[in-house]
Amino acid sequence: xxxxxxxxxxxxxxxxxxxxxxxxxxxxxxxxxxxxxxxxxxxxxxxxxxxxxxxxxxxxxxxxxxxxxxxxxxxxxxxxxxxxxxxxxxxxxxxxxxxxxxxxxxxxxxxxxxxxxxxxxxxxxxxxxxxxxxxxxxxxxxxxxxxxxx
Amino acid sequence: xxxxxxxxxxxxxxxxxxxxxxxxxxxxxxxxxxxxxxxxxxxxxxxxxxxxxxxxxxxxxxxxxxxxxxxxxxxxxxxxxxxxxxxxxxxxxxxxxxxxxxxxxxxxxxxxxxxxxxxxxxxxxxxxxxxxxxxxxxxxxxxxxxxxxx
Amino acid sequence: xxxxxxxxxxxxxxxxxxxxxxxxxxxxxxxxxxxxxxxxxxxxxxxxxxxxxxxxxxxxxxxxxxxxxxxxxxxxxxxxxxxxxxxxxxxxxxxxxxxxxxxxxxxxxxxxxxxxxxxxxxxxxxxxxxxxxxxxxxxxxxxxxxxxxx
Numbered sequence: 001x002x003x004x005x006x007x008x009x010x011x012x013x014x015x016x017x018x019x020x021x022x023x024x025x026x027x028x029x030x031x032x033x034x035x036x037x038x039x040x041x042x043x044x045x046x047x048x049x050x051x052x053x054x055x056x057x058x059x060x061x062x063x064x065x066x067x068x069x070x071x072x073x074x075x076x077x078x079x080x081x082x083x084x085x086x087x088x089x090x091x092x093x094x095x096x097x098x099x100x101x102x103x104x105x106x107x108x109x110x111x112x113x114x115x116x117x118x119x120x121x122x123x124x125x126x127x128x129x130x131x132x133x134x135x136x137x138x139x140x141x142x143x144x145x146x147x148x149x150x
Numbered sequence: 151x152x153x154x155x156x157x158x159x160x161x162x163x164x165x166x167x168x169x170x171x172x173x174x175x176x177x178x179x180x181x182x183x184x185x186x187x188x189x190x191x192x193x194x195x196x197x198x199x200x201x202x203x204x205x206x207x208x209x210x211x212x213x214x215x216x217x218x219x220x221x222x223x224x225x226x227x228x229x230x231x232x233x234x235x236x237x238x239x240x241x242x243x244x245x246x247x248x249x250x251x252x253x254x255x256x257x258x259x260x261x262x263x264x265x266x267x268x269x270x271x272x273x274x275x276x277x278x279x280x281x282x283x284x285x286x287x288x289x290x291x292x293x294x295x296x297x298x299x300x
Numbered sequence: 301x302x303x304x305x306x307x308x309x310x311x312x313x314x315x316x317x318x319x320x321x322x323x324x325x326x327x328x329x330x331x332x333x334x335x336x337x338x339x340x341x342x343x344x345x346x347x348x349x350x351x352x353x354x355x356x357x358x359x360x361x362x363x364x365x366x367x368x369x370x371x372x373x374x375x376x377x378x379x380x381x382x383x384x385x386x387x388x389x390x391x392x393x394x395x396x397x398x399x400x401x402x403x404x405x406x407x408x409x410x411x412x413x414x415x416x417x418x419x420x421x422x423x424x425x426x427x428x429x430x431x432x433x434x435x436x437x438x439x440x441x442x443x444x445x446x447x448x449x450x
Contacts, residue, residue: 006292010162010272012310015191017292041315041418043344044193044227046241048207056372056397065399072206072254074241075225075375075393077344079416091346091374093225093243093393093401095254097206099215101243104372104395116229116290118191122310139414142306142317156442160312160422165341167442194343194377196391198357222356222404224391225375243375243393245404247356249365251393266379266440268341
């Protein structure tokens, strides 16, 4: 059976349940596209992830670590902006089988068992994620139209 | 003096202050029962916990670790559903006296000093937590009435 | 160029983007003062921090550790109350260059790259943070006017 996401709304808030096998970034991108979400915070997320990539920004590049094994997802936070489609920035805290926590900037992850995720959206707004040439990184911009003005 | 919880609401949101000595799961269950909360996200939580149990799901059972000593509660996230009374699913990140983080699926915990917890409720909704026979685990169901239909 | 914060509101919620070089506590205090925020939860925060101080409460004092190097900010949660100006209580989870997590009670931090922070405010309310003489600590009080009554 194909993995399937549940989503229910209350005002500007969405509770999501992602199912085993879903790619976390693809699932959130698809959802943002379907619901025309162009500005949101990923407020909370638990469950498990496997096939995980986490990064540490050393000022020039992400020092990457890959974790194939399932880990408990203990914290998931970030934002959804728009930069040629949904731009999703997530940081994650993950527990190993020994209950130690690892984490950082999340580069990829596949849902294991399930994920319970809470989004808070900002309807009518568009967050941007333009490249900051000085840092060599994309940075969240809460008011891109204001900066774009001459 | 008996430990005592404070709770204030803003719209569909509750801010809670739990007091030293309270059992975290019992306090949240009692609160959900009193306020008829049948669908909610535990969005944020800090403070300290002691007499903690954390688990890692290895596919068959929770590999459990118990921490008697007080730990800083650095992250607390999850959901409140209904399954013969309030069903509370929490993951926690906890700091040791050496400032290292441990955590995972939270199985028990007693409030130390205080806990500051934010809930976002979904009034009018009932989240379920039925057993998934394939996984041998209870899984959040955001729309149980839809699945229960013939 | 002087570091500059962005802030956009949706109802009682604020999304903030702090910029490299800002002192995290000073920036949040200034913002609370400007917006007359006297009761709020810091719900979510990611980005990077450097010049960090974290503490573990051992029952008598905070056992402190200082981290000069930039760390990924993986979790940031807490509350804003009022006690002779804004009183900000934060706990943080931070990733080292080796992707290990450290954290606890946050005592100081300077924004690195950026911080994306979500606040939920309780307009019309004032949270207090009076000293608990028994514990020797300031403790969040969600209804200080009620306790102040004779």
